[in-house]
Amino acid sequence: MNLLEVDEVTKAYGGIQALAGCSMTFEEGKINGLIGPNGSGKTTLFNVMTGYERADSGSVHVAGTDVTAASPDQVFSLGVGRTFQLTRIFPRLTVVENLHVASQRDGGWMSEFSRWSSPSEKVRSKEVLDFVGLTRLAAEKAGNLSYGQQKLLEFACIMIARPKAMLLDEPAGGVNPSLLLHLGGRIKALNEEEGTTFVIVEHDMEFVMGLCDKVSVMHQGRCLCAGEPETVRSDPAVLEAYLGTDMREVAR
Amino acid sequence: MTTLHAGTAPAELLRPVEAERAFRDPFEPSKRSRATAWVALFALLAAFPIVFSNPAVTSIGVFTMMFLVAAIGWNIFSGYSGYVSIGHAVYYGFGQYAVALLIEHWHVTPGASELAIIPLGGIVAAAVAVPVGLILLRVRKHTFIVLTIAAMFIFQLLAFNFAGFTGGSAGTNVVSPPWTGTVFNLPFYYIGLGAAILALLVSWGIRRSKYGLGLLAIRDDEDRAKGLGIRVTRAKLIAYVASAFFVGIAGGLYATFVGAVYPQFAFDPTYDLAIAVMVFVGGLGTLPGPVLGALVLAPIQQYFYIQFGASTLYLIIYGILFIVILLTLPAGVVPSISDRYRSWMASRQRRREEATPTVGGAMPVTVPAGPVGIDDGGAR
Amino acid sequence: MKVRQRVERAIAPPVKRRWASVAGASLLTVSLLAAGGGASLAGASTKSAKGLSGEVKVGASVSLSGDFSATGVTTKQGYQAWADWQNAHGGILGKKVHMTFLSDGSSPTQVVTNYQKLITINHVTFVVGPYSTLLTKPSSVIANRYHKAMVEGIGGGPSVFAQGLTNVFDVSAAALAQMVSFAKWIPTAYKPQKVAFAAITTPFSDPMVTQVRKILKSKGFTVTTIDIYPLETTDFSPIAATIENSGAKIIVLGTQPPDGYALIQAFAQAHYTVTAIIEASGPDQGSSFVQAVGQTNTTGVMWPATWYPGAPGYAAKTLVSIMTKQFHIKKTTISANVAEAFSAGQVLAEAVNHIKTTTNKKLISYMHSKNAKFKSVQGNVCFTKLGMNPCAQPYVFQWQHGSQVAVLPATKPGVVKIMNPKPKWGTGTAG
């Protein structure tokens, strides 16, 4: 079943057509890769899917619900969380506090006004911190963390809400190889154990191809092709699209 | 509960106690000592007008309480959400006018029954804050600052314009309770103190709730907070209305205490700057910050008038003092002191650890990593 | 610009709660402040208690900064001049008068604290009023609470009397009375015609103009335009334009100095000819007014006031000489506020010297009594039940050939003939 469906979405900024009738589906329980040259509209697609920007036309569905005009918090409450290309955490909150921001909407409406540091909440956040390996820094201000740690924290922030789907925007960008390995492991583990669906925008081809069950390629605001990593890799249209950028990267 | 393969400890072993321990800040004073400090502070404040019973001193005390309530209230919205309002005088004004006009229209007998109207000032202010907040909170931080000033001027001008209702420039009177000078200030002082305690409890409740965390998240990155499921407009509005309520109470207190309500002093353009200065000096977005700021600066300001008021020297002194504090303690006195204390404690602990080289220390180490964190240890 | 130490943070995780240390610190500060503030305030009290015996202390809060700073300063001078004059003339009950001033920064909040301090810490025997109706209102409430008489000269807005307090005594003419002689004169000099009104929203100017409107309306004059503008107004050209457009030749303005200057200037610039113009305040500011609107534009402009530097009131000459010698102020620029404050002092001293006791309660009841009549630099003073001065007959003044002269009421001594109609703008002479 398709968890996320994007249908004929267009989005323009002034004269630049970031999305030009983009249609795409992401299957539930799969790790989906989304690649494409710079400026092909990947981040814009994320923005449109998660409610940060409104599509000019077309529609977006999450598990059958139309979210084309939804706000980010509504999309999130449907179980779709995302990270950003440039990490966005709450620098003046501690690591633990960062985590609990996302667990706001658990429980009834009054739960919002309950203590965030209740014992059960803390058990949950410790689980998550242990999972990404940040427990040691729990009481640290998030702004003091290194970039890679912040990436992990951003990941953990979404994870704590047990989303159905996680949209990761360049999780590997600026992260050292060993940490990247760690991150890949976590994604895999989460996917296997909790059945979380992933959509990963990434330029690191090795990372994408090694991790993803399915890869979609974007070019000039459209979906060029989609399929198993192997098929995509050998698709001539993809090679064509990447021509002039870095062919070896793709073909490797 | 889901079973996750945690980095080190198996999930079965996780117990609340352990989680609690993992997150504890070794330098954090215990709950009991914090509670004691607060109780002691308020006991002191409660005893103040009895010890220093001179009416001039208690009069400063009453105005300080008004600022205290307003500063704590203001901080609930502006401190936590990062949306700095310099137009909360709108609610100060509505509190004043609501109380003054209600007393007039209901023909309340001068005396204790007038004091019973004060909470209505807060309620009216909160009610006004809902539509005003819905309009103002559509814009982001920089614009918001200016928009709040504009809103304040609009209401000030309206108070002038609708003279039939508000008394226009002549203002509105509240007949003072017929108490003698020696005791007159005390009821106002204690109502103010009570309201301040209530405000503080609300502020504390918000700070420790998930909701409060959401506000702090909005302060740091509103869009991101939205993406993590926080209904930002609703969250901001609730805080805005709560803070308007307390500022309205301060206004109601003012109306009954001073007895004269004028448009330009009810909707006073410099009121919020005074409050903002107090909160910033104390520590924006912290629980004790506004308390400290108001308790120190409000009396100082009145005292300066009396002491240096013969010329505008007091303006210069106040201005320079404020600049110095902002530049040397940019986060405010409370966070700066606490940071210094913390780093001092840390260095002390480090020295102790160097003396007795044991692994572990006060914190359970779950990740065998250096001080910089797992960037280096991520490859486990 | 210092770079913060990162490493230290990693070792010592700073967590949000810093309550204890801070609560401790604030506790300390508060107690220090309480002790310090209390002590210093109390210190003032012991000092003052020790003060020279044989002094009568009179306290006032004056606005030395803020919106009323200009007029607050002259108010203080007036009180000071009175104390000097009174001391040279036997003081109060043979004791020297000692003025105690506190500054209120034009804020009603501060005025409330100040009068409490004056009464309970400085232990003043009498209080006199602050500047403006705005501040007189809350301060008279405080005085009433301590059963003190509030003798004042610069707070005659109707709202002061609307409080129903029995301890307020305004020695100057009330706002409503200020322009009455002008309003009565107009129908004798002009046929019913259009009259333009404008007033700033203050509790003093606004009622003043309203009263004139009532009187003129009853005599068949028509009101063409009423502009009420807020205190914040900085651009007065629309008001001037509206009045010019109305074509009215008689203009009644409830102004304060800045708009008083600006409107005259605007009319002069537009060469808008009027036959009679009166402003509540502005022309009374002496040389500031001349400077602002230009010498040749002053001629013919009228304003109501209870005093002018050449007025024949009680001790008027001494007041002028004190102001010129001691405060180095030119005779022509002495503000009416000085006289208003001076009068308050005079009336207070006369009353106390008459009852021969410093008890405020007796003072209040004496000042209310029917036969209590006083003379002041501004003329005769007596009081109604609410403390208004019905004996006052405010003058209307006019700039004539570069000097200020009294023109109304015509029956008063020293009054000269009114210049009517007012000459065209810019044609006045320096005289």
Place this chain on the structure above:
Amino acid sequence: MLILQGIIDGILIGGLYALMGAGLTLVFGVMEIINFAQGILVILGAFLSYSLVRATHIDPFVTILITIPAMFLLGYGVYYLLIARLKRDRVIMSLLVMFAVAQVIEGVLDIAYGGTLVQIHASYVDTSLRFGSINIPLVYLYAFILSAVLMGCIYVILYKTKFGRALRATTQNPAAAQLVGIDVHRVSAATLGIGVGLAAAGGMLYGMTASFNPASSYDLISRLLVIVILGGFGSVGGAMAAAIIMVVIEDVVAVTWSPVWGQTMFYLVLVAVLLFRQQGIFGKQIARAQ
């Protein structure tokens, strides 16, 4: 006719507000600083010109040759002394710092000049041009012309000089500007200098058209802020257009209805516009999210 007079007055006075607002918006654009002291700086400029005119009897318009450089240095100094030291929450911290600066200046002016209302004088202060029933005070006209000239200078500086390029680069992205070798601190300091210098010129003109004292600044700053917001923060042209439009609206409402509603309208227009366009009338669309 009355409306026409209102419109003409609005345009002329709007030009003056545009000049004072230009300093504010420029400073905001470059370093995101709401210069809350702009109001009192205008008054300071007015007092400086007033003193110079009284002391030397030169034409007020000549005084700005002295006051603009002097106030430029003041702004330059304030930047290095105060603003450059602010590290966090710069927007609001600088607002508070500038508020404190405003208090200090107000205190100094109060001690130096007292609270008396004064006005700058020139021989042509009473003269005006007349076209039928329309009346244009010469002072307003001169003020408008000088405002236009100075705004022209600002335009030239912004778009035709190397400094202007650096300044615009800093406006758009301080970090990137720093990377390409622009001394952001120096640009910022110079910008604050220019902003304060414009306050000097605006002050001279304001001092000729209205009487002022140290307490006059509060009314000024709130109106300037409204203008700058409507014009779109950082947009000089926007501030100019907004100033003129706002003052025209205010004056027309004032002459046709009442001055109190004129002023109320001034602020209501801001709220109304911002409900529909958060970036002000002329502000650019807020940059897209990442």
